[in-house]
Amino acid sequence: MRKNSHWGNVRKQFAMNSLAKWSLRFIGILVVLALLADFLANEKPLICKYKGHVYYPVFKEYLVDAGLSRWPSELLNVEWNKLDYDWSLFPLIPYLPQNLDRNNEHGVSPLAHQHIKSIRWRHWMGTDELGRDILAGMLHGTRIALSIGIVSMGVALFIGLIAGSLAGFFGDERLLASRARILLNCLFLCMALFYAFGVRAYSLRDALANSFFKFCIELLISFALFGGILLVGNMLVPILKLIPFLRTKIRIPVDMIISRIIEIMVSVPTLFLIISITAIITKPSIFIVMLIIGLTAWTGIARFVRAELFHIRNLEYVEAARALGFKEIRILLRHALPNALSPVLIALAFGIASSILTESLLSFLGIGVPAETITWGSILATARETPAAWWIAIFPGLAIFLTVTTYNLVGEGLTDAMDPKLKK
Amino acid sequence: MLRYIFKRVLIFVPTLFVISLLTFLISVNAPGDPLEQILNKNSQGEGQMQDKLSSEKAYREARHTYGFDLPLFYFDICNSSYPDTLYKIQEENHRKTLERLSWQYGNWKLVSDYYLKIRKLELVLLSVSSSPKNTLALNDAKNTIYTLFDTYAEKKMSYLIAHIARINRDSSLLPSNSKAIESLSQALGTMITHADPMKKYIPAIHWYGTANQYHRWFSRFIQGDFGISYQDQRPVSSAIRDAWPWTAGISLLSVILAYAISIPIGIRAATHKGELSERVSTTTLFVLYSLPNFWIATLLVIFLCGGDWLHLFPGPGAAPVPDDASILYKIGAISYRLILPLICWTYGSLAFISRQMRGGMMNALNQDYIRTARAKGLDEKTIIWKHALKNSLLPIITLFSEIFPLAVSGSVVLEHIFNIPGMGQLSYEALFSKNYPVIFSVMMITAFLTLFGNLVADILYAWVDPRITFSDSKQGK
Numbered sequence: 064m065r066k067n068s069h070w071g072n073v074r075k076q077f078a079m080n081s082l083a084k085w086s087l088r089f090i091g092i093l094v095v096l097a098l099l100a101d102f103l104a105n106e107k108p109l110i111c112k113y114k115g116h117v118y119y120p121v122f123k124e125y126l127v128d129a130g131l132s133r134w135p136s137e138l139l140n141v142e143w144n145k146l147d148y149d150w151s152l153f154p155l156i157p158y159l160p161q162n163l164d165r166n167n168e169h170g171v172s173p174l175a176h177q178h179i180k181s182i183r184w185r186h187w188m189g190t191d192e193l194g195r196d197i198l199a200g201m202l203h204g205t206r207i208a209l210s211i212g213i214v215s216m217g218v219a220l221f222i223g224l225i226a227g228s229l230a231g232f233f234g235d236e237r238l239l240a241s242r243a244r245i246l247l248n249c250l251f252l253c254m255a256l257f258y259a260f261g262v263r264a265y266s267l268r269d270a271l272a273n274s275f276f277k278f279c280i281e282l283l284i285s286f287a288l289f290g291g292i293l294l295v296g297n298m299l300v301p302i303l304k305l306i307p308f309l310r311t312k313i314r315i316p317v318d319m320i321i322s323r324i325i326e327i328m329v330s331v332p333t334l335f336l337i338i339s340i341t342a343i344i345t346k347p348s349i350f351i352v353m354l355i356i357g358l359t360a361w362t363g364i365a366r367f368v369r370a371e372l373f374h375i376r377n378l379e380y381v382e383a384a385r386a387l388g389f390k391e392i393r394i395l396l397r398h399a400l401p402n403a404l405s406p407v408l409i410a411l412a413f414g415i416a417s418s419i420l421t422e423s424l425l426s427f428l429g430i431g432v433p434a435e436t437i438t439w440g441s442i443l444a445t446a447r448e449t450p451a452a453w454w455i456a457i458f459p460g461l462a463i464f465l466t467v468t469t470y471n472l473v474g475e476g477l478t479d480a481m482d483p484k485l486k487k
Numbered sequence: 488m489l490r491y492i493f494k495r496v497l498i499f500v501p502t503l504f505v506i507s508l509l510t511f512l513i514s515v516n517a518p519g520d521p522l523e524q525i526l527n528k529n530s531q532g533e534g535q536m537q538d539k540l541s542s543e544k545a546y547r548e549a550r551h552t553y554g555f556d557l558p559l560f561y562f563d564i565c566n567s568s569y570p571d572t573l574y575k576i577q578e579e580n581h582r583k584t585l586e587r588l589s590w591q592y593g594n595w596k597l598v599s600d601y602y603l604k605i606r607k608l609e610l611v612l613l614s615v616s617s618s619p620k621n622t623l624a625l626n627d628a629k630n631t632i633y634t635l636f637d638t639y640a641e642k643k644m645s646y647l648i649a650h651i652a653r654i655n656r657d658s659s660l661l662p663s664n665s666k667a668i669e670s671l672s673q674a675l676g677t678m679i680t681h682a683d684p685m686k687k688y689i690p691a692i693h694w695y696g697t698a699n700q701y702h703r704w705f706s707r708f709i710q711g712d713f714g715i716s717y718q719d720q721r722p723v724s725s726a727i728r729d730a731w732p733w734t735a736g737i738s739l740l741s742v743i744l745a746y747a748i749s750i751p752i753g754i755r756a757a758t759h760k761g762e763l764s765e766r767v768s769t770t771t772l773f774v775l776y777s778l779p780n781f782w783i784a785t786l787l788v789i790f791l792c793g794g795d796w797l798h799l800f801p802g803p804g805a806a807p808v809p810d811d812a813s814i815l816y817k818i819g820a821i822s823y824r825l826i827l828p829l830i831c832w833t834y835g836s837l838a839f840i841s842r843q844m845r846g847g848m849m850n851a852l853n854q855d856y857i858r859t860a861r862a863k864g865l866d867e868k869t870i871i872w873k874h875a876l877k878n879s880l881l882p883i884i885t886l887f888s889e890i891f892p893l894a895v896s897g898s899v900v901l902e903h904i905f906n907i908p909g910m911g912q913l914s915y916e917a918l919f920s921k922n923y924p925v926i927f928s929v930m931m932i933t934a935f936l937t938l939f940g941n942l943v944a945d946i947l948y949a950w951v952d953p954r955i956t957f958s959d960s961k962q963g964k
Contacts, residue, residue, distance in 0.1 A: 257564070257690050261566065262687055327502045329937075330502055331506055331509065331930070335914065335933065339514075427900065443782060456782075467779065475773075
């Protein structure tokens with residue numbers, strides 16, 4: 064990257080903000096913890112020798128889950144911590160979040176005496192009412208917290224960028240289309256909705272009840288159908304253009320339409336909306352919660368992009384590109400949008416923070432997240448049932464707080480770094 | 488200005504319309520039958536003929552009073568295999584299965600014939616008098632019938648029918664002249680062989696007119712009739728009337744408190760920039776801003792409200808204030824109880840507002856007119872409180888519109904934790920028990936108030952800063 068480019072400057076400014084820099088490192092640590100959660104907290108040993116064979120059970124589990132391998136019969140449905148190994152190396156925390164330690168039920172404090180074989184089996188953050196290890200839950204919860212941010216903001220970014228750039232770049236005047244194109248698009252949109260989603264509703268629903276992966280495949284097929292039908296519609300446009308009335312180009316007020324949609328989205332009480340949508344879903348899944356959060360969070364990004372493009376589209380270099388005869392869509396994608404992305408980064412950082420907060424709130428309330436999924440919010444919720452167990456309330460809450468704060472600090476740091484007034 | 492307000496109010500209409508559609512869509516797709524709640528119906532497993540008929544009658548009547556026997560919307564765009572009179576069938580699970588069957592086989596006439604045959608068999612089975620000898624077989628047959636009502640997979644349907652036939656053969660439940668089972672399996676056969684699966688690819692529109700559930704609900708809502716709560720049969724408006732003073736009171740108090748504390752803090756932070764006290768307060772406020780309020784609320788309840796720790800405040804499960812207590816005692820008890828909730832409600836927006844105030848103040852202090860004022864020799868106090876304050880209030884005012892929805896959605900979790908019978912608690916309970924009239928009303932009211940709050944904020948904005956006009960609406964923000 065060139066030294067005095069915009070991004071070079073931003074990076075320099077950001078690096079001078081030590082708080083933001085440390086926040087970024089903290090997020091890095093969280094990512095590592097999330098990726099390694101299976102190796103840090105697991106009921107299975109990392110390596111073990113059992114009945115004369117050496118096994119790598121944690122690695123093997125990945126292969127078994129992928130369908131590439133199978134458990135030998137003597138290791139199928141065993142209680143891993145009770146096996147008689149020749150020798151074994153267990154992960155740092157030898158528990159899974161859902162393991163019930165019968166000897167340490169009813170919430171054992173991390174400071175109190177625990178009924179354990181040796182210090183290797185200690186519950187460093189205590190246990191909950193059912194004897195589940197809190198630290199294991201926290202480590203595995205990191206995964207969910209981080210993927211919430213990525214998935215929901217990915218969805219929000221996708222919608223927000225499209226809506227914001229259409230509204231900001233084209234405004235109310237600049238998007239022209241022939242009557243034929245508008246007519247055919249309206250007609251084929253209805254058809255595409257009918258054939259891609261209406262007729263296939265049962266296939267989608269069955270797949271959703273079956274597995275999330277199958278649902279994704281069915282959804283992809285639906286989207287492909289949807290796109291294909293619209294494509295056919297647009298290919299028919301030249302034929303209809305033979306009629307003079309349909310050939311006339313008219314303005315589409317995209318900005319007005321998208322601004323109204325944003326206005327509606329903003330005035331819907333988001334939490335209520337998310338809660339009511341999750342109420343419909345018969346088989347709750349954390350991915351659906353992520354998708355729904357994303358679907359309600361795009362307005363912020365769209366507003367940022369829109370405001371930035373409103374400014375950019377009148378700059379001289381865009382005029383120059385237009386004078387050179389480039390197509391509008393090329394100017395938007397190649398020249399205008401890349402320069403509008405910096406505020407999006409800020410919105411993204413704050414958006415991730417608030418989506419993590421929303422998810423933990425939902426699992427705290429017990430809405431939308433399946434009961435067997437252990438998240439920071441769901442651990443915190445169990446604290447209400449056992450008020451004496453301070454460790455159940457402190458640790459997950461602290462994790463939520465720290466993660467949300469670091470994302471906010473990164474957002475703060477980006478805001479400062481991109482403020483031209485502060486440039487040194 | 489008036490024209491602008493009028494224009495903005497006009498936008499309320501489509502917005503509220505879309506929100507009403509959204510909530511309606513959600514409620515229609517929600518699983519579970521609300522009427523079961525209303526009637527508190529027991530499982531139909533072992534019902535005798537008489538019970539069955541009387542409960543069905545009650546169900547039909549309730550369905551009529553609550554308007555569930557109407558089509559959902561003004562029109563219905565669907566595939567042409569979809570039966571347009573499906574809404575007339577009472578049981579929700581039957582409707583779902585029939586919809587699926589007609590989608591699979593594309594021939595409503597045969598599907599409904601098959602359905603009628605099942606019903607007939609059910610009636611025949613119900614009229615069989617049970618004796619100690621055949622109780623087991625009879626129950627098995629009945630349960631198979633109830634499973635059949637939910638089944639649409641081809642193999643499972645024929646298996647279930649064969650199963651009933653087998654039971655009948657083994658313990659001869661039905662009168663020997665009854666052909667109910669044979670005609671049912673025949674109907675299934677014709678339905679499968681005469682299937683027309685291509686029919687689902689042809690779109691169709693059914694028009695129902697204004698006699699539909701949405702119209703009924705929405706027109707009553709506009710007239711102020713919010714419907715009747717499924718759970719306790721009580722008008723929703725009276726439930727809301729009981730609940731809203733709590734939420735509104737706490738929100739209002741916390742907003743006033745937040746503004747009263749945070750404006751001076753923000754100003755101080757702006758004027759003493761760089762000093763240690765400023766850095767401490769800014770950091771503290773930032774930390775407060777990111778502290779999840781449900782965590783703090785949980786901690787406060789655990790550590791300060793009895794349990795194994797301090798018992799400074801009454802817990803969320805404390806006994807209600809007695810009705811016959813004196814007014815002073817009541818006020819005292821209630822406000823004592825509200826201290827903790829109020830802290831949780833306020834601290835987040837406190838940090839938020841003072842951060843904005845600090846930014847606004849710093850911005851204002853950099854302006855030329857402040858330099859002019861300083862050059863005139865005005866003392867710092869006058870400059871800040873008289874000249875800079877009014878201009879730095881601008882961003883604070885817009886916050887007003889953002890705080891409102893925040894307070895409402897925040898109320899869900901806080902009222903849940905502190906057990907305050909406000910709007911949040913009401914809607915939380917309604918959501919869990921699928922009490923949709925309540926959810927509808929809360930959603931609509933909140934959306935309306937949010938829109939209204941935005942409008943008020945915009946008007947205040949113009950009032951504080953006369954440079955802002957609303958004639959040029961084309962300008963991007």
